[in-house]
Amino acid sequence: MSTAAPDPVEPKPAATVLLVRDEPGAGGLQVFLQRRVAGMAFAGGMTVFPGGGVSPDDVPDPRRWRGPEPARFGSWLGQPSELAAALVTAAVRETFEECGVLLAARPGTEPGPLPTTTAWRDALVGRHATMPGLLAEHDLELRADLLVPWARWITPMRNPKRYDTAFLVARVPEGQVADDATTEAVEAGWWSPSEAIAGYAAGDLQLMAPTLRTLEELSPHDTAAEVLDAAARRAIDPITPEVRREGRVVTITLPGDPDWRYEEARS
Template identity: 80%
Template sequence: MSVDPAAQPVEPRPAATVLLVRDEPTGGDLQVFLQRRVTGMAFAGGMTVFPGGGVSSGDTPDPARWRGPEPSQFGTRFAQPADLAAALVTAAVRETFEECGVLLAAPAGSEPGPMSGAAGWRDELVSRRATLPELLAEHDLELRADLLVPWARWITPPRNPKRYDTAFLVARVPDGQVADDATTEAVEARWWTPAEALAGYDGGDLKLMPPTLRTLQELDRHDTAAEVLAAAASRDIEPITPEVRREGRVVTITLPGDPDWIYEEATR
């Protein structure tokens, strides 16, 4: 698809992505949950991605049901207004629940864990019969913002016809909860070590977008979920807008400030 270079860039849509991590139950190696999206999807079809998606109109949290750092603290990390930061965190919790069944919420004074009825709540969200704040209020739950730690912010290049301004956050899967593949948006969803996913990409078995590739390379520097969370808390987050160069059928993508990092793909 050709893009008119003189056209005004599309305004990026706010979005949130969650790096859901755990220590492998038997070996202890760091793992991250990844989904291979359905090939025919309009965005990132066939790509292997972290759970996530765009902010929706219903992602406005109830401050009385928010537990953890104030939205302004997330806003400071992401260089975003507090109200948008609150919506990004809410979207992160909602998308994680919709796409892999992990709910980062709990009754007041309790830790997240298995909850009877959660499968039905998930169906209500997916079918848009309820918003996440409505479900939290109905079942007397708190959104656990304290379980999410900012990791990065990626902005789609200006020439793309579909653009996102995406907050990447990291969370450890709560004890007793199981991330699953019960989503119509993916044909495969499971836990990988970062090294396994990177080997799959190098071997051509996995297709990764630049933000996913870069993030997996960063995660591969850590051995445990605790190390990832500790690293996330101390990261300096600068918005990353990849730089794109096209030569014939080859698209080359680089990152500002890191000339040694190169991503190439052939287009039709």
């Protein structure tokens, strides 16, 4: 007697930020990565870009939005404008919560060194404040113009936890410092894409397929400006990896790129 397969879980909207900079002194491209706490329900122990799920409170005030309109982000990402606005807001919020970088500024100014904002960050993390609320309270504009869409990844249908994730690029503002003061990660820092890929190949870093693929796409670029320029010219098609399991080995491939493979052993 056959049993019908359960309906796939509806993917939750999420945003991930590829925070980039030119390495101080040397000048080569670097990207900010965090190694998540091993016991976390999603991506425990993995090295990832900052990001997370969209909150119901990620509804921006259009009077405090500077940059391309949400409908423009929607056209880039293939999403309704309301959801695109929430994705950009979530990207700004998660970047501030997870690494202390705030992509916002007072009207007529550029983001720069931050005043003491520990209380702002703690309030967000503790869900005692929202990003739109903080922007209004401190007379700040959300700087959507500093974020450029890079990709959109959708978790395969058979997974019990699914996300529809917008990957966006941002250069860390001059004078701001990305840190590791988050309970979600055990360490964080700046890596060149090629160093992170080599660390994965050596078994020193655990990377999910979208992270590895994105690092490979970043690696040909030498500077943050090159990455932002490349992002502005990318055509974004949603990517849903194809998963095949043979014994303990799980193989992930990408539609339209049969030569790319990602393998991992699972219990």
